[in-house]
Amino acid sequence: MTAAQPPSSAFLRCTQLSTxxxxxxxxxxxxxxxxxxxxxxxxxxxxxxxxxxxxRVLVGVQPYAGSVSVDGIALTxxxxxxxxxxxxxxxxxxxxxxFSPTVGDDVxxxxxxxxxxxDERDERVAEALxxxxxxxAAERNPAHLSFGERRRAAIATVLSMRPALLALDxxxxxxxxxxxxxxxxxxxxRPDLTLLLATHDLDMAAETCDRAILLSGSIAADGPAxxxxxxxxxxxxxxxxxxxxxxxxxFRE
Amino acid sequence: xxxxxxxxxxxxxxSAADPRAAxxxxxxxxxxxxxxxxxxxxxxxxxxxxxxxxxxxxLRRLLRRLRLxxxxxxxxxxxxALRMADGxxxxxxxxxxxxxxxxxxxTALGARLLLLAxxxxxxxxxxxxxxxxxxxxxxxxxxxxxxxxWLTERVLVLLGDDLRRSLxxxxxxxxxxxxxxxxxxxxxxxxxxxxxxxARSERLADAMAARGFQGRVPVLRSLRWRSHDTxxxxxxxxFFTALWMVR
Ligand SMILES: Nc1ncnc2c1ncn2[C@@H]1O[C@H](COP(=O)(O)OP(=O)(O)OP(=O)(O)O)[C@@H](O)[C@H]1O
Ligand SMILES: [Mg+2]
Numbered sequence: 178m179t180a181a182q183p184p185s186s187a188f189l190r191c192t193q194l195s196t197x198x199x200x201x202x203x204x205x206x207x208x209x210x211x212x213x214x215x216x217x218x219x220x221x222x223x224x225x226x227x228x229x230x231x232x233r234v235l236v237g238v239q240p241y242a243g244s245v246s247v248d249g250i251a252l253t254x255x256x257x258x259x260x261x262x263x264x265x266x267x268x269x270x271x272x273x274x275x276f277s278p279t280v281g282d283d284v285x286x287x288x289x290x291x292x293x294x295x296d297e298r299d300e301r302v303a304e305a306l307x308x309x310x311x312x313x314a315a316e317r318n319p320a321h322l323s324f325g326e327r328r329r330a331a332i333a334t335v336l337s338m339r340p341a342l343l344a345l346d347x348x349x350x351x352x353x354x355x356x357x358x359x360x361x362x363x364x365x366x367r368p369d370l371t372l373l374l375a376t377h378d379l380d381m382a383a384e385t386c387d388r389a390i391l392l393s394g395s396i397a398a399d400g401p402a403x404x405x406x407x408x409x410x411x412x413x414x415x416x417x418x419x420x421x422x423x424x425x426x427x428f429r430e
Numbered sequence: 431x432x433x434x435x436x437x438x439x440x441x442x443x444x445s446a447a448d449p450r451a452a453x454x455x456x457x458x459x460x461x462x463x464x465x466x467x468x469x470x471x472x473x474x475x476x477x478x479x480x481x482x483x484x485x486x487x488x489l490r491r492l493l494r495r496l497r498l499x500x501x502x503x504x505x506x507x508x509x510x511a512l513r514m515a516d517g518x519x520x521x522x523x524x525x526x527x528x529x530x531x532x533x534x535x536x537t538a539l540g541a542r543l544l545l546l547a548x549x550x551x552x553x554x555x556x557x558x559x560x561x562x563x564x565x566x567x568x569x570x571x572x573x574x575x576x577x578x579x580w581l582t583e584r585v586l587v588l589l590g591d592d593l594r595r596s597l598x599x600x601x602x603x604x605x606x607x608x609x610x611x612x613x614x615x616x617x618x619x620x621x622x623x624x625x626x627x628x629a630r631s632e633r634l635a636d637a638m639a640a641r642g643f644q645g646r647v648p649v650l651r652s653l654r655w656r657s658h659d660t661x662x663x664x665x666x667x668x669f670f671t672a673l674w675m676v677r
Contacts, residue, residue: 238636258644266640273633276584278559282650287641289648320591338641 187211194243217372219382222392223416228375236266265340271331281315287338305337325351342371349378449557449565451659455666459549462670468538486556499547511536564651573646580647
């Protein structure tokens with residue numbers, strides 16, 4: 178499988194991206210891909226493949242070499258604020274994401290930091306909480322929520338920012354089946370969304386994404402979700418288990 | 431279904447006092463506690479503070495926090511009592527003398543300190559962080575100062591949670607350990623806690639930056655001065671003026 182040709186109207190473009198953590202060998206090496214506006218991409222790969230690291234690069238909290246541009250803006254320290262208003266990242270660990278005294282305040286933080294006030298902000302907060310089924314928890318302390326509830330709250334904190342590119346890191350882990358289903362349906366009800374979904378939940382990837390990138394330090398495969406996710410040998414080579422009922426895998430279309 | 435109005439700032443502000451009113455009342459209280467002579471009037475102040483705490487539904491938390499402050503005040507007062515040789519000796523032991531004057535001075539000072547601590551704690555307990563941020567912004571304090579206060583509170587609360595979790599994990603696993611092994615484990619947790627605290631703070635900073643934080647804490651609550659805020663201000667001034675006039 179060869180890397181898909183980057184569309185000319187790329188919304189996100191990474192070219193020869195490399196990054197590493199302090200005194201450690203490289204985590205990502207020579208990663209190049211582009212995502213067009215409205216495209217939905219699943220980012221899959223074994224533990225330690227660098228999926229979370231790649232997402233952290235995209236919001237400008239992880240230094241990198243190479244080039245990254247979002248909506249035509251090169252991601253440099255001085256342009257990070259502009260990029261962050263376009264890319265919303267839900268961190269893998271909700272405890273890294275939630276820091277306010279109440280859930281409602283946390284969900285309002287992003288819009289407020291971007292200068293959105295009053296009714297518009299309240300409207301967004303209510304909508305985001307509704308999308309994750311936490312409408313009744315606005316006044317609660319995030320630390321007192323269950324882990325799955327915290328994950329949903331973390332997702333709401335980014336939905337309220339209405340980012341052009343939504344980057345989700347393992348959004349379905351720790352969700353019960355009903356809320357996982359709810360999240361899938363919410364994502365599918367937003368055809369305008371540009372989505373980058375890092376996940377081990379290959380069923381969810383198939384249901385919500387059109388394209389899949391298999392990451393393992395560098396890009397091992399990049400192509401239509403249907404092809405990548407049903408290539409059992411490819412998946413096995415990278416320590417991934419194909420979804421149980423391959424035939425029953427529901428693809429988005 | 432939840433409408434946007436259900437979480438509007440007015441609704442969120444609840445019935446808590448406006449931080450500006452509470453701040454003014456706190457300043458009046460501190461001034462009065464420094465100026466009032468130490469007599470039974472301090473008891474009235476204590477009763478008034480307890481009443482306010484009860485109204486704000488913070489009495490229990492206030493007493494719990496005071497327990498932490500009490501030992502410090504007690505040590506300080508004991509030191510004062512033993513250092514002041516004044517009047518008849520009540521008790522002497524190993525070269526130390528407790529005099530009537532020393533005891534009186536220490537009691538007066540202790541009562542004052544206790545009341546000052548209670549008033550300040552009550553303020554901190556009953557004004558939510560977001561309200562305080564809004565009030566400080568309204569008072570045109572520099573954004574940087576507000577951000578430092580806000581971050582300090584947040585980091586302390588989050589790290590406190592982390593520490594509690596580590597200690598819980600230790601307690602769960604320490605059942606079969608000897609006392610010495612348990613002490614060693616606690617010391618190790620103390621060490622790793624510091625390292626983790628740094629990592630945690632970094633991740634907190636990342637999460638905030640990723641959502642557009644650039645050094646200015648967004649004001650999420652609108653302030654509303656209501657009749658009970660006027661009552662709080664006027665009440666505290668009248669109360670202390672009355673105490674001052676009474677002989
Ligand atoms: N803060 C850090 N300091 C040093 N190394 C790190 C740090 N965070 C991650 N790494 C290392 O970088 C590599 C990639 O980590 P990353 O979290 O991006 O993997 P991942 O693909 O998201 O894995 P998972 O599926 O487990 O979430 C791992 O080998 C990890 O040990
Ligand atoms: Mg990860």
